[in-house]
Amino acid sequence: MVQAFKYALDPNATQEAALRSHCGASRAAYNWAIGWVTASWWQRKAEASYGIPEGELTPWRPWSLPALRKEFNQAKKTNHFADWWEENSKEAYNTGLANAAAAFDNYAKSKNGRRKGARMGMPRFKSKHKARLACRFTTGTIRVDVDGRHVTLPRLGTIRTHESTTKLQRRVAGGTARILSATVRHERGRWFVSFQVETRREITRVARPGVAVGVDLGVKVLAVMADSAGEIRYAPNPKHYETALKTLKRLSRRVSRRQGPAVHDPITGKTTRREPSNRWRKANEQRNRIHHRTANLRADALHKLTASIRDEYGTVVVEDLNVAGMLKNRRLARKIADAGFGEIRRQLTYKGQRNACRTVVASRWYPSSKTCSSCKTAKAKLPLHVRVFSCDNCGLVMDRDENAARNLADLASAGMTGTGVAGDRGTQVTKPRGADHKTRATRSSRKAGTGRAGGAIPQQRTETRDRQQDTEALTLW
Ligand SMILES: [Zn+2]
Structure with missing residues (x-):
């Protein structure tokens, strides 16, 4: 992989x-x-x-x-x-x-209408002031040095790393990993190198391979996990950004009081550039540090959550949330972006593949919140502010998110045992993992750069997309 x-x-x-x-x-x-x-x-x-x-x-x-x-x-x-x-x-x-x-x-x-998603505009020039700094190396000397603290890149030479690279270095030396390319990037005030590596991994056995878990993502509680054994777990929303917001507001005020890089003329309506003052730079740096810290905290929390789920369960059911659409909701956007819904699903999927486990994505239209997890009667309406689900049919009273998570968990078993029609097991989603992997990218195919789609970066993107498509999409509703 x-x-x-x-x-x-x-x-x-x-x-x-x-x-x-x-x-x-x-x-x-x-x-x-x-x-x-x-x-x-x-x-x-x-x-x-x-x-x-x-x-x-x-x-x-x-x-x-x-x-x-x-x-x-x-x-x-x-x-x-x-x-x-x-x-x-x-x-x-x-x-x-x-x-x-x-x-x-x-x-x-x-x-031509051959691309999904929003309409793309004509390619534009990249501005010196706005463009992200990145550069990718696919040939030449790309190496993780033996001391575990340096990397070597073409022309740039040997650069010290901030953290130990021993893990990758040992794998390369042991022949279980091969570096395909390296990308250097300037992110949040710091330089990073990211190696794209082809690895052979031993499949780790999960703790409970026979158990499925439904993961319901929310804003109040980041995730509610209900498994097919009947257990329920809550992952609280760390709300890092919300917490940092107060500090950020104070620091942003300080930044805006100092002489920054842009001058706006209210009469002509024009914005011109000028050299920012040293005091502005200092204040801006302080503000950015909080942003970076928030982003790091969030990334860490999400990785820990998804790893803990994937270490335990054989099957994970997640919803196909329309995150891009939800971000358009002004009231929810900040909170949803802070929770990192899209990222959680991406991580659950690829971490599942590492363990050769199943990920089931419930259809976007599956009413997981509106259905009773006990008798499966669906309500016509359930407004967002109603936090407790109460069934009119069987009288079940349960926390809204817990009910949704249980429904999701049940989807997994519906998928595993078939839909009840005799002989339809062949249509089931239990094909061996990796059978249709398209993620193996050899160096030669990249170097050949076949045609227009042969670019280095776009291939990387396609790989991610293939990986996502590889998730078994169950449309059970
Ligand atoms: Zn019911």
């Missing part, structure tokens, strides 16, 4: 400059590609407006990665890249070109 190992870096000043240079180079190559391809679009549009016939218009420029790479290698010697392109690894430019190829591809697919 393909797994990520992420480490915080402690680069020295020279290395930090080199890291920034590489990420900047990646952005510059991206912007070059956007400009080069779209120039032909504008040209065609202008020509068409003069009445030039379709056949005589300037031809479209290709945006496949190989085509972009070929063109870039010609262009870099003459244009503004000429003075400095040799300072960075070619992988930096390749990252930018691959991202641009993916962006055009997504745009085209979205336009």
Whole structure:
């Protein structure tokens, strides 16, 4: 399976400059590609407006990665890249070109209706001030050093890591892991390296393989877990962001009182940039530190929760929540984002695959809250503020979330024993895990960069999507 190992870096000043240079180079190559391809679009549009016939218009420029790479290698010697392109690894430019190829591809697919999700806009230039710093290496010397405290990357050399890399280093040395690529990224004021690693893992046995658990996610209580053995557990919502909010408000006030990077003129309505003051920088840094701490606390809590669930149960049933839609609800958005619903489901799924266990995703339309977990009678309505479920049919009175979790847990057994129709077990979801895995990404296939979708970053995305699709989606309602 393909797994990520992420480490915080402690680069020295020279290395930090080199890291920034590489990420900047990646952005510059991206912007070059956007400009080069779209120039032909504008040209065609202008020509068409003069009445030039379709056949005589300037031809479209290709945006496949190989085509972009070929063109870039010609262009870099003459244009503004000429003075400095040799300072960075070619992988930096390749990252930018691959991202641009993916962006055009997504745009085209979205336009033809071949892409799910919201409509994609035309690829745009990345701003120096806003773009995230990232660069990916797929070839060259990518290594975790023997001392367990350094990593070596092409051109950047050996960089000290903030934490020990022994775990990965031992695996690589022992032949149970192979590094496919490394991505350096600047996140929340710190540099990270993330290795994409192909690993062979021993499947760990869960404590109760025969037991299924239904996980109902909520805001008041982060998760209610009801298992098929009848036990119920509550995972309280740590609400890290809510807790930090008071401090954040105070610090944000302090930031806004100081001279920041943007000046807004209320008369002309224009915003211009200026150098922020040192006092602003200091205050901003303090505020960011709280944001980082909150994010780290949340990540830690979520990992602990999902790991504890997956270490115990053989089957996990989760709801297919429309998180993107829920985030549009102004009143709930902050709380839902803080709880990390989408992330919980993602983690439960991939951690289940590691243990070769089942994850069942209940249909988005399955009324887990409105159904009685005892007699299975569904209510027509159950407003959100009603926290206690009481059945009109059998008289069951139960906490709303507990009732929902029990219903979810029951779905698992419905899936395991069939739907009651004789001979339909073959249609069941109990196919061996991993039978249709598409996650194995070999280096050669990536390097070949087949066609437009051959970009480095987009492949990573597809892998995640495949993994999610791999979850057995049960539509029992
Ligand atoms: Zn009932």
